[in-house]
Amino acid sequence: MQDDTRTRLIAAGAERIRRQGFNNTGIKDILDAVGVPKGSFYHYFPSKEAFGLAVVEHHMERLGARGRELLNRPELEPIERLRAFFAGLATLQAEQGYALGCPIGNLAQEMSDLSPAFRERLAVALKGFGAPVAALLTEAEAAGNLPEGLDPQETAAFIVSAWQGALVSMKVAKNASPFRAFDHMIFDRLLTRRS
């Protein structure tokens, strides 16, 4: 029962923090949403920061599950798998009106300079996002399908950054155009072997 309340607090907080930011989200709102009496928050979390880190953890688990799906589509060539993965994320963005962005990227922008604990956790999270991307590029390289001279690790880090940037641009533009540019530049140009 206790654990269930903790989980519900995290889910309610994750949704609000994603929409309106961490500093802009009050603990009271979260407690009200879950119907937990004021004052019991600190029974579950030692501080608001600890709560925020639990929210990061929650998002990492969700993104990790998505990353495993990405790696688990042997019917597609590695680079096609990667392209399908980002196309899937872009569809989610479209469904939510090109709002909200990436919960990890949002917190990276908001919190990295304000809390060393957040920064450390978010660094791990962003690396965790890059790892399956690098794994696919390494697989493509082994099959001779990566353009010469591209390092899978550096390329993966760049793709993750460029995706985070595309999400910010989609938030502003409220349309798919930043995704289309990302998709075209990464997959038709950067990752395409030219003879």
Place this chain on the structure above:
Amino acid sequence: MQDDTRTRLIAAGAERIRRQGFNNTGIKDILDAVGVPKGSFYHYFPSKEAFGLAVVEHHMERLGARGRELLNRPELEPIERLRAFFAGLATLQAEQGYALGCPIGNLAQEMSDLSPAFRERLAVALKGFGAPVAALLTEAEAAGNLPEGLDPQETAAFIVSAWQGALVSMKVAKNASPFRAFDHMIFDRLLTRRS
């Protein structure tokens, strides 16, 4: 004198908002920093949002001046001018400890879903950042120095997004590695003609 106070309020707010976010910055802090009596804020700005939009304007003017510098270096080929421009921005990031990021990008992430007025203004600002980039790519294209099939407008929009993403990654990593990946992928790969 009035105008001077308004300018000082904007400068003090711009610095705080850049560091800690718009929603996380109190008007009282800004008034205290400038030494203006509480209560006179609304003499200068009708609302906190109007103040935030004036801060966006302030950053756009600064970035616009930088954009004009970028276009004003005829001794460099267009793509080299662009590369030097981002290298200059990366040096600024290094000097400030890979903190703070881009004031426009930060607000784009924080405010686009919370305020239509911010979103509209930030869309103009990001387009304003893309325009000199597109102009340089168009110049490169005319000189036959852009890889075939790259559209200057779309490529410029992608580069601006990828740069915003690199800034978020630098905030988290606190080192130049995301810039190096950006520089290498954009200038040695995407914008390099291969035979």
